[in-house]
Amino acid sequence: MEAYELTVTQALERLQRGELSCEEWTRACLDRARAVDGRVRAFVQLDEDGALASAREADAARKAGAQAPLLGAPIAIKDNMHIKGRKTTCSSKMLENFTAPFDATVVAKLRDAGAVFLGKTNLDEFAMGSSTENSAFFTTRNPWNLDYVPGGSSGGSAASVAAYETPFALGSDTGGSIRQPAAFCGIYGLKPTYGRVSRYGLVAFGSSLDQIGPLARNVEDIALLLNVISGKDPRDSTSSDIPAPDFTQALGRGVKGLRLGIPKEYFVEGVDPEVKSAVHQAIDRLCAQGAEAVEVSLPHTEYAISVYYICCTAEASSNLARYDGAQYGHSAAGSENIVELFTRTRSEAFGKEVKRRIMLGTYVLSAGFYDAYYLKALKVRTLLQRDFERAFEQCDVIVTPPVPTPAFRAGERIDDPLQMYLGDIFTISVNLAGVPALCCPAGFNAAGLPLSVQLIAPIFSEERLIQTASVHQELWRDKNIRALQI
Numbered sequence: 001m002e003a004y005e006l007t008v009t010q011a012l013e014r015l016q017r018g019e020l021s022c023e024e025w026t027r028a029c030l031d032r033a034r035a036v037d038g039r040v041r042a043f044v045q046l047d048e049d050g051a052l053a054s055a056r057e058a059d060a061a062r063k064a065g066a067q068a069p070l071l072g073a074p075i076a077i078k079d080n081m082h083i084k085g086r087k088t089t090c091s092s093k094m095l096e097n098f099t100a101p102f103d104a105t106v107v108a109k110l111r112d113a114g115a116v117f118l119g120k121t122n123l124d125e126f127a128m129g130s131s132t133e134n135s136a137f138f139t140t141r142n143p144w145n146l147d148y149v150p151g152g153s154s155g156g157s158a159a160s161v162a163a164y165e166t167p168f169a170l171g172s173d174t175g176g177s178i179r180q181p182a183a184f185c186g187i188y189g190l191k192p193t194y195g196r197v198s199r200y201g202l203v204a205f206g207s208s209l210d211q212i213g214p215l216a217r218n219v220e221d222i223a224l225l226l227n228v229i230s231g232k233d234p235r236d237s238t239s240s241d242i243p244a245p246d247f248t249q250a251l252g253r254g255v256k257g258l259r260l261g262i263p264k265e266y267f268v269e270g271v272d273p274e275v276k277s278a279v280h281q282a283i284d285r286l287c288a289q290g291a292e293a294v295e296v297s298l299p300h301t302e303y304a305i306s307v308y309y310i311c312c313t314a315e316a317s318s319n320l321a322r323y324d325g326a327q328y329g330h331s332a333a334g335s336e337n338i339v340e341l342f343t344r345t346r347s348e349a350f351g352k353e354v355k356r357r358i359m360l361g362t363y364v365l366s367a368g369f370y371d372a373y374y375l376k377a378l379k380v381r382t383l384l385q386r387d388f389e390r391a392f393e394q395c396d397v398i399v400t401p402p403v404p405t406p407a408f409r410a411g412e413r414i415d416d417p418l419q420m421y422l423g424d425i426f427t428i429s430v431n432l433a434g435v436p437a438l439c440c441p442a443g444f445n446a447a448g449l450p451l452s453v454q455l456i457a458p459i460f461s462e463e464r465l466i467q468t469a470s471v472h473q474e475l476w477r478d479k480n481i482r483a484l485q486i
């Protein structure tokens with residue numbers, strides 16, 4: 001087995017036993033990235049020198065007896081989180097030359113834990129999209145089939161993990177951006193409870209929805225990474241002081257007596273039959289291990305897309321107002337006055353989808369329409385939250401398809417935004433309700449594309465997701481790296 005194929009858990013054991021060095025591990029990932037990333041295009045920046053230098057430091061620290069949970073572990077970071085002194089582009093022309101003046105809290109925590117930053121991964125511009133085709137730079141490809149999208153917006157992070165360029169990565173999830181690409185790329189992806197992880201240093205999109213989370217090829221590594229990034233941060237007032245447990249303790253707890261809620265609204269017409277059958281199979285296998293399935297209802301699901309695309313565009317229009325050419329990023333040269341500066345800067349440097357969202361968001365917040373759209377959406381958002389509260393009176397974990405279809409072909413939906421938005425139907429309610437959810441690989445369809453199952457738990461119950469996924473994982477070990485088409 002090559003070092004780049006190791007899980008974090010396996011590699012850390014080898015480091016401990018002296019069978020592997022941090023430098024060898026990082027070098028193996030960098031070599032792998034150099035070999036495959038020309039086709040996958042997951043990274044917008046690969047920091048080879050910086051990564052090797054940190055790996056060597058980690059080796060020295062290990063020799064000196066230092067202990068840190070991820071000492072020497074290579075990781076990729078979505079390019080909407082700050083690493084001090086490196087560019088944060090958000091895959092936008094607006095921030096193409098913006099250098100981060102500070103570390104995001106998650107990055108600072110990873111640094112303290114000894115992680116090695118391999119580089120920054122591609123995304124849909126400002127995290128708006130579901131295919132990574134909205135990147136201003138290039139489209140990332142799905143490592144299982146390069147004609148297909150890896151999902152989005154954390155498509156670069158998901159593809160880099162799936163292609164074995166890194167053992168794990170960080171993504172952000174406003175409406176599914178960790179879970180949907182994890183599903184399309186056949187890996188694990190967890191969106192924590194809103195408030196579990198600090199958003200300080202994450203470029204804001206929809207601040208009441210955004211959450212940072214881990215992507216990895218197995219659930220142990222998800223738990224390890226979640227341990228490091230969770231917790232209260234005085235720099236983010238929306239981070240919660242509810243203590244974060246050691247999530248690895250939930251591994252191997254079993255599912256005996258666990259009630260799995262199956263929401264009927266998620267198994268409707270239009271959901272791909274292979275997607276449905278993978279989820280049913282996952283449920284059956286968990287039930288064979290002692291879980292029990294109960295039907296539940298999330299009756300307001302049909303309103304989720306409308307509510308999400310009102311709330312997130314409203315918040316985006318406000319958050320993105322700061323990119324005016326005067327403070328950050330791109331600034332249109334030769335403008336005669338301030339209005340011209342704002343107009344030209346924003347016209348030149350924002351892509352089509354970002355402009356669409358700013359316009360939609362400005363419209364739903366405008367006097368006269370605020371009550372009819374934004375306020376109404378907030379009310380329905382509360383109903384969606386209550387749907388989950390009621391459902392969790394009858395079950396412990398909700399099990400659903402994460403996306404109605406497997407990955408789609410590059411180019412297939414990019415000119416039809418509504419079609420693109422509709423694909424988010426099963427991930428966005430989770431953000432609107434603030435609950436945590438984990439997508440787990442569940443085999444492949446006839447065309448060889450990954451299938452996935454989404455587990456959803458009540459707020460601050462990520463342990464239940466990890467507990468359930470660790471049983472699930474044992475039952476689905478059916479394909480490996482040799483099947484990758486890169």
Ligand code: GLN
Nearest residue numbers: 127129173174175176177
């Ligand atoms: N696909 C969704 C959107 O376009 C979700 C994006 C995200 O979670 N960042 O808004």
